[in-house]
Amino acid sequence: MIATEVLKKPANSEPAAEPLSPERVAYLEGLVRKSRMAAAVFSQFSQEDVDSIVKPMVLKGLEQAQHLAKLAVEETRLGVMEDKVIKNMVATEFAYNYVKDKRTVGVIREFRDRNLTEIAEPIGVLFSLLPITNPTSTVLFKCIIAIKTRNAVIFSPHPRSWRCCHEAIKIMYEAALRHGAPEGVFSCVESPTLADNAYVMKHKDVGLIDATGGPGVVKAAYSSGKPALGVGPGNTPVYLEKSADINAAVVDIIVSKTFDNGTICASEQTVVIDDEIYDAVLKKFDELGAYVCNERETRLLEKSVIDPQTGFMQPMAVGQSAVNIARFIGLSVKPDTKLIIAPIRGVGREHPLSVEKLFPVLAVYRAQTVDEALRICVDVNHAGGLGHTAVIFSRNDEVVRKFGVAINTGRIIVNSPGAIGALGGVYNDLVPTFSFGCGTGGGNSTTDNVNIYHYLNIKRLARRTQNHMWFRVPNQIYFNMNAVENVRQFPSRCTVIVTNPALEQMGHVDIVRRHLCPKTHIHVSIIPDAEPEAQVIRQGVEALSFYKADQIVALGGGSVIDAAKIMKLKYESPEADLEELAAPFLDLRKRVVEYPSGKPAKARLIAIPTTSGTGSEVTPFAVLTDKDRGCKVTLADYSLTPDVAIVDPQFVISMPKRLTADTGIDCLTHAFEAGVSNYASPYTDSNAMQAIRLVFKYLPIAYEKPDDEEARSMMHNAACIAAMAFSNASVGVNHALAHAFGAHFRVAHGGANALMLPHVIAYNAAVPAKFMPSPYTQGYVAHKKYATVADLLGLGGQTVEGKVALLISETEKLLDRLEQPRSIAALGIPKADFEKAVPEMTEIAFNDPSWRSNPRMPLMSELSDLFWKAYEGRGAFRIVSGTETQAV
Amino acid sequence: MGTAAVLAIEEASLISLLEKAKKSLPHASGEFVLDFSAVHRIDAAGLRAMEEFARFAHKKEIQVVLRGVHVDLYKALKLIGLTDQFSFVG
Numbered sequence: 002m003i004a005t006e007v008l009k010k011p012a013n014s015e016p017a018a019e020p021l022s023p024e025r026v027a028y029l030e031g032l033v034r035k036s037r038m039a040a041a042v043f044s045q046f047s048q049e050d051v052d053s054i055v056k057p058m059v060l061k062g063l064e065q066a067q068h069l070a071k072l073a074v075e076e077t078r079l080g081v082m083e084d085k086v087i088k089n090m091v092a093t094e095f096a097y098n099y100v101k102d103k104r105t106v107g108v109i110r111e112f113r114d115r116n117l118t119e120i121a122e123p124i125g126v127l128f129s130l131l132p133i134t135n136p137t138s139t140v141l142f143k144c145i146i147a148i149k150t151r152n153a154v155i156f157s158p159h160p161r162s163w164r165c166c167h168e169a170i171k172i173m174y175e176a177a178l179r180h181g182a183p184e185g186v187f188s189c190v191e192s193p194t195l196a197d198n199a200y201v202m203k204h205k206d207v208g209l210i211d212a213t214g215g216p217g218v219v220k221a222a223y224s225s226g227k228p229a230l231g232v233g234p235g236n237t238p239v240y241l242e243k244s245a246d247i248n249a250a251v252v253d254i255i256v257s258k259t260f261d262n263g264t265i266c267a268s269e270q271t272v273v274i275d276d277e278i279y280d281a282v283l284k285k286f287d288e289l290g291a292y293v294c295n296e297r298e299t300r301l302l303e304k305s306v307i308d309p310q311t312g313f314m315q316p317m318a319v320g321q322s323a324v325n326i327a328r329f330i331g332l333s334v335k336p337d338t339k340l341i342i343a344p345i346r347g348v349g350r351e352h353p354l355s356v357e358k359l360f361p362v363l364a365v366y367r368a369q370t371v372d373e374a375l376r377i378c379v380d381v382n383h384a385g386g387l388g389h390t391a392v393i394f395s396r397n398d399e400v401v402r403k404f405g406v407a408i409n410t411g412r413i414i415v416n417s418p419g420a421i422g423a424l425g426g427v428y429n430d431l432v433p434t435f436s437f438g439c440g441t442g443g444g445n446s447t448t449d450n451v452n453i454y455h456y457l458n459i460k461r462l463a464r465r466t467q468n469h470m471w472f473r474v475p476n477q478i479y480f481n482m483n484a485v486e487n488v489r490q491f492p493s494r495c496t497v498i499v500t501n502p503a504l505e506q507m508g509h510v511d512i513v514r515r516h517l518c519p520k521t522h523i524h525v526s527i528i529p530d531a532e533p534e535a536q537v538i539r540q541g542v543e544a545l546s547f548y549k550a551d552q553i554v555a556l557g558g559g560s561v562i563d564a565a566k567i568m569k570l571k572y573e574s575p576e577a578d579l580e581e582l583a584a585p586f587l588d589l590r591k592r593v594v595e596y597p598s599g600k601p602a603k604a605r606l607i608a609i610p611t612t613s614g615t616g617s618e619v620t621p622f623a624v625l626t627d628k629d630r631g632c633k634v635t636l637a638d639y640s641l642t643p644d645v646a647i648v649d650p651q652f653v654i655s656m657p658k659r660l661t662a663d664t665g666i667d668c669l670t671h672a673f674e675a676g677v678s679n680y681a682s683p684y685t686d687s688n689a690m691q692a693i694r695l696v697f698k699y700l701p702i703a704y705e706k707p708d709d710e711e712a713r714s715m716m717h718n719a720a721c722i723a724a725m726a727f728s729n730a731s732v733g734v735n736h737a738l739a740h741a742f743g744a745h746f747r748v749a750h751g752g753a754n755a756l757m758l759p760h761v762i763a764y765n766a767a768v769p770a771k772f773m774p775s776p777y778t779q780g781y782v783a784h785k786k787y788a789t790v791a792d793l794l795g796l797g798g799q800t801v802e803g804k805v806a807l808l809i810s811e812t813e814k815l816l817d818r819l820e821q822p823r824s825i826a827a828l829g830i831p832k833a834d835f836e837k838a839v840p841e842m843t844e845i846a847f848n849d850p851s852w853r854s855n856p857r858m859p860l861m862s863e864l865s866d867l868f869w870k871a872y873e874g875r876g877a878f879r880i881v882s883g884t885e886t887q888a889v
Numbered sequence: 890m891g892t893a894a895v896l897a898i899e900e901a902s903l904i905s906l907l908e909k910a911k912k913s914l915p916h917a918s919g920e921f922v923l924d925f926s927a928v929h930r931i932d933a934a935g936l937r938a939m940e941e942f943a944r945f946a947h948k949k950e951i952q953v954v955l956r957g958v959h960v961d962l963y964k965a966l967k968l969i970g971l972t973d974q975f976s977f978v979g
Contacts, residue, residue: 041968045930045961184933
């Protein structure tokens with residue numbers, strides 16, 4: 002019999018909802034209220050309670066599968082009773098098989114390695130719209146997953162399948178109630194109308210809409226303003242590729258396309274067949290009970306089963322058998338014909354049979370090439386099937402993957418029947434469902450097979466993770482007088498010494514040369530005594546390449562050692578883009594750019610510092626001046642760290658007084674900033690504290706008595722030790738300020754640091770206006786760490802605040818002893834010039850990566866304020882920002 | 890303000906105890922305390938009785954305090970909008 006009811010209409014032809022009577026509103030309110038009460042009761046159930054309800058429901062569903070299938074066919078006059086029995090059994094048994102051992106109450110999953118715990122929260126009240134094509138199976142499935150997830154459901158069946166749905170709901174409800182489910186957990190809208198649906202969809206107490214049906218229903222669900230799962234139509238393309246097992250493929254397609262007379266929306270619609278096997282495939286279809294139309298019959302078929310106005314299938318054909326359809330259109334077929342096959346030559350409105358056909362009519366297309374086949378499948382996919390289902394038959398995995406990439410559907414079924422394959426759990430390991438998420442292509446929020454996890458709010462307990470930290474330094478550090486002798490132990494065929502002219506004149510190069518391995522060929526590369534430029538690096542790399550150097554000795558201050566680091570990088574990885582490598586980053590381990598790695602080292606880098614401040618001999622940093630762009634480029638990566646550091650004080654004995662002070666203060670600033678850094682660890686703390694102690698003790702002596710070997714040696718060690726701390730804990734806001742100020746007014750780095758230091762200690766020790774987010778630290782401890790330093794220095798003080806004030810005072814005294822200018826004004830910089838420069842310096846300081854590990858997150862206004870404090874000079878301990886005002 | 894009357898509620902006899910409480914309400918002065926610390930779950934009939942009791946107390950203008958309500962039960966009361974009708978302590 003041909004069904005005459007209207008099954009599907011395009012979305013825009015849905016009739017407008019009638020206004021509801023007060024009685025009807027009261028009725029619907031009662032349903033929602035009952036469901037809300039049930040959900041409230043259900044929310045108190047345990048996993049065991051829930052599981053003890055689900056199993057008997059499933060058994061009841063299996064028991065009633067045939068009864069419900071008969072009812073569905075009698076009422077809807079769609080599909081095949083025997084197939085509907087199978088559907089009902091899949092909806093219960095396969096669904097249960099998937100959900101039975103899954104946790105859906107309380108803690109449902111633990112990810113111990115990620116410190117994450119997932120906890121289920123029921124949605125509460127769901128509103129579920131049911132289709133005409135799969136009515137009872139959809140009810141059985143949704144009832145099972147609703148109970149498993151502790152949700153109450155209000156069902157609204159399609160008017161033409163209301164009775165069978167109601168019966169299925171009643172059976173499930175009674176089974177659930179009998180085993181402890183809350184009263185009112187399922188309900189069914191009597192004689193539902195579009196107005197009823199619209200009212201309930203928008204109800205404040207409905208948490209989720211699960212709409213399975215035509216495009217109008219799905220659109221209404223998504224337009225309601227409520228979270229919705231909407232599962233609409235499909236248009237399944239099938240690629241039958243030449244490597245496929247033809248017999249198996251044809252059987253699978255017939256199984257699927259004739260299953261319940263093709264009412265499952267995942268069933269095959271257009272089969273694209275490779276030319277090489279096309280005739281064999283059609284022959285096989287014919288042998289197995291399909292009728293292949295000629296061109297005239299195809300025209301007749303398309304006029305009859307596709308509405309020429311809308312381009313959609315005629316509702317009268319939906320769910321009918323092939324024989325009935327043939328009879329209806331006057332086609333003469335054998336009485337046992339299972340399927341009607343219509344060859345088509347393209348996709349779109351000119352080829353009406355290329356659309357979705359929920360009846361056993363299958364379009365076929367002959368493709369000359371793989372690319373043509375894929376293009377036609379894409380066209381079918383885009384002709385109403387986006388997001389839904391696609392099928393491929395092939396034994397060529399490359400083609401299968403190509404198809405998977407080309408087609409936009411949530412399910413791509415391989416070598417199995419589309420309809421039953423998409424349901425999941427039968428032919429594959431997809432999650433069993435009766436609701437296919439169709440992704441954004443289908444106007445849905447998911448491409449998943451809808452199941453229990455879509456009926457839950459999944460909460461995630463995210464525990465604080467213990468980030469891995471590190472302490473990385475060169476694997477060999479030699480120190481104390483004449484430590485340079487240790488270079489002899491490193492075999493080298495050719496060594497390039499990178500240094501500057503002054504050091505060569507002073508005879509330092511000769512000292513190194515004397516101690517190098519005797520057979521080493523030595524080349525000296527003299528570079529200017531300034532931060533390296535690209536041209537200097539280029540020339541250095543040329544020399545390294547020319548001599549095929551296997552060892553580089555960097556003899557000099559920070560600039561020389563930095564230059565040697567970059568030369569080595571470019572020598573070993575010429576493709577390295579320095580500008581890109583200098584890209585900003587927040588966390589070294591997560592930064593975007595990657596330094597070259599995994600290549601065997603061409604040359605060993607031995608760093609011999611001739612100043613006691615930068616610590617470049619052990620740091621992973623290098624600064625390059627980019628003359629073209631007029632800026633400095635800072636490179637930071639542990640691969641830049643020298644292989645060997647020689648900390649020999651003989652190279653610093655002759656350091657001038659001013660340089661001794663400047664570099665010594667730089668060293669002190671490194672230690673202070675590493676000490677309070679958010680990246681500080683017990684490993685860096687021990688180095689930072691020891692360096693501070695050494696500086697306070699020995700820097701004044703080294704400054705005042707340059708020939709004091711012990712003081713020189715200890716300051717040289719202090720610089721290296723502080724550098725080990727800040728190599729791993731980084732620096733802070735002091736450096737950001739000093740970089741900006743020093744560059745603008747051409748003030749030496751150490752001197753610039755000195756001007757900021759007391760103010761920055763006071764700033765960091767106060768309660769921050771803005772805390773710095775940091776997974777590495779627990780609580781704000783900067784002030785306590787300064788107090789610890791004060792204790793280490795034996796400064797006295799009773800309270801943390803008092804100790805910090807004493808530390809600032811002691812720092813001021815040290816700077817005085819080193820004859821440092823104590824204010825920017827004292828440098829002779831006019832206030833007007835400074836005032837003009839502050840906004841730009843503030844911007845630059847804020848963009849400086851140095852402060853990223855500072856314990857206190859600097860606001861722009863605070864940076865500006867710090868510049869002005871440094872301009873005015875003394876009295877940092879009395880102008881602590883925030884709420885504290887300290888006095889010694 | 891008078892002394893608070895306290896009635897311990899047992900899960901198994903929730904409805905009858907609430908009925909009993911309703912009878913005591915008109916004589917209560919000040920707040921009326923129901924001790925829920927022994928109640929772990931309430932079914933639909935119990936929730937309806939709670940709703941009815943809340944309405945009754947509201948009409949009589951008696952402040953009802955629920956003591957020792959477990960969080961699962963509190964969430965259930967929240968889901969049906971009953972937490973606004975009572976005060977909670979303990």
